[in-house]
Amino acid sequence: MKVAILGIDGYIGWPLAMRLMGRGHEVVGVDSLYTRKRVSEVNSDSVTPILSMEERIKKAEEGGLGKLKFYKGDVNEPDFLYNVVRETKPDAFVHLAEQRSAPYSMIGLKQARETLMQNIGGTLNLVYAMKDIVPKAHLLKLGTMGEYGTPNIDIPEGFFKIDYNGRQDVLPFPKFAGSWYHWSKVHDTNNLMFANKVWKLKITDVMQGVVYGTETREIKKHGLYTRFDIDEVWGTALNRFCTQAVLGYPLSAYGKGNQRRGFLSLEDSISCLTLGIEKEPEEGEYRVYNQFDEHYSINELTEIVSKRAKELFHNEVEIKHYPNPRVEKEEHYYNPEHSKLKELGYKPSRSLPEDIDTILRDVNRFREKALELKKVIEPKTVWEKSKGLAAN
Ligand code: USQ
Numbered sequence: 242m243k244v245a246i247l248g249i250d251g252y253i254g255w256p257l258a259m260r261l262m263g264r265g266h267e268v269v270g271v272d273s274l275y276t277r278k279r280v281s282e283v284n285s286d287s288v289t290p291i292l293s294m295e296e297r298i299k300k301a302e303e304g305g306l307g308k309l310k311f312y313k314g315d316v317n318e319p320d321f322l323y324n325v326v327r328e329t330k331p332d333a334f335v336h337l338a339e340q341r342s343a344p345y346s347m348i349g350l351k352q353a354r355e356t357l358m359q360n361i362g363g364t365l366n367l368v369y370a371m372k373d374i375v376p377k378a379h380l381l382k383l384g385t386m387g388e389y390g391t392p393n394i395d396i397p398e399g400f401f402k403i404d405y406n407g408r409q410d411v412l413p414f415p416k417f418a419g420s421w422y423h424w425s426k427v428h429d430t431n432n433l434m435f436a437n438k439v440w441k442l443k444i445t446d447v448m449q450g451v452v453y454g455t456e457t458r459e460i461k462k463h464g465l466y467t468r469f470d471i472d473e474v475w476g477t478a479l480n481r482f483c484t485q486a487v488l489g490y491p492l493s494a495y496g497k498g499n500q501r502r503g504f505l506s507l508e509d510s511i512s513c514l515t516l517g518i519e520k521e522p523e524e525g526e527y528r529v530y531n532q533f534d535e536h537y538s539i540n541e542l543t544e545i546v547s548k549r550a551k552e553l554f555h556n557e558v559e560i561k562h563y564p565n566p567r568v569e570k571e572e573h574y575y576n577p578e579h580s581k582l583k584e585l586g587y588k589p590s591r592s593l594p595e596d597i598d599t600i601l602r603d604v605n606r607f608r609e610k611a612l613e614l615k616k617v618i619e620p621k622t623v624w625e626k627s628k629g630l631a632a633n
Pocket residue numbers: 341342343344384385386387388423449450451452476477478479481493494495496500502503539567569
């Protein structure tokens with residue numbers, strides 16, 4: 242199958258490309274390389290060494306993964322995206338080309354606008370290009386579990402049965418996101434449902450939890466790392482905790498630490514996305530998965546990480562509760578359903594503690610680089626202080 246990966250240079254995009262190529266798919270890659278630029282804007286960098294896109298493609302080819310055609314550009318530019326789709330006519334698209342950091346979107350008006358305009362605009366361009374050029378193609382779009390927020394009831398996979406004033410219906414589950422970034426994904430979801438309704442586009446909307454890890458089978462085999470961010474803007478919870486443990490810094494639990502999220506290893510995220518591509522929806526179907534393996538509270542995670550770090554490196558790790566920079570519930574009910582991927586055949590690969598050991602060992606290998614990023618580890622982006630236009 243010919244698969245276009247939009248956002249191929251990102252944390253998930255690159256390992257997904259290697260997996261799909263290894264399984265005999267023809268991969269077309271698209272990326273503006275904005276993540277590299279935006280990470281450097283906050284004086285940060287990937288802890289793992291990452292090659293340029295050209296070098297990645299060359300090494301992947303030398304490693305026997307096959308050829309990959311790469312287009313550098315922004316999916317938010319309709320002419321650019323239409324040209325790529327016209328030239329390549331993919332059977333499937335994996336759309337990862339969005340600004341993906343909640344803290345980045347909360348820095349101020351500039352970043353909030355960038356996030357909302359770019360994410361919503363790119364997805365809108367894509368559904369139009371699909372309708373006009375490849376209306377039978379499948380779009381697998383990365384959404385987020387954060388679209389749902391933390392309601393005090395079970396969270397279904399996209400839709401739920403509702404009984405109101407004596408009448409019943411099956412409706413989209415209400416969303417209540419926690420950052421401009423997460424809201425951009427809610428708006429995308431609404432637009433995708435509408436594109437499916439009017440043009441019958443075949444769509445999989447993936448509500449993915451927090452992804453962690455440094456490794457997939459292909460990264461291990463070919464030594465071609467994906468990026469690994471640990472700063473307060475681009476790094477996610479577990480990846481940050483592991484790095485802090487290696488460096489001997491206190492683990493940064495925000496607030497009371499009883500907030501709970503769904504987590505998934507990078508290896509399993511890649512397996513789930515591959516499954517979603519290879520087992521596509523029916524003609525005209527819009528389907529939603531909740532893509533995570535298990536849910537943990539922040540306190541549970543910091544406990545596991547400090548225990549594993551102590552066993553591996555014999556260092557004591559402190560857990561520090563920072564005043565929460567975000568506006569979020571710190572105690573809440575959390576029970577999202579997640580059976581659809583398992584019904585399709587997904588089997589989790591490893592347990593979270595095993596993955597944590599791999600991350601700790603990898604970060605320890607690149608310890609010098611992690612140490613260079615010391616200044617950007619402490620939380621500084623505060624939701625309530627998001628900057629608007631200067632008063633004068
Ligand atoms: N947290 C800490 N300490 C930290 C970092 C985070 O306690 O040092 C807490 C946050 O307060 C939050 C939770 O960990 O309650 C998750 O935060 P995160 O930074 O790991 O993840 P989040 O901002 O939600 O976003 C990440 C990805 C995003 C993806 C999302 C999935 O950056 O692209 O969509 O995870 S989910 O969280 O399920 O919405």
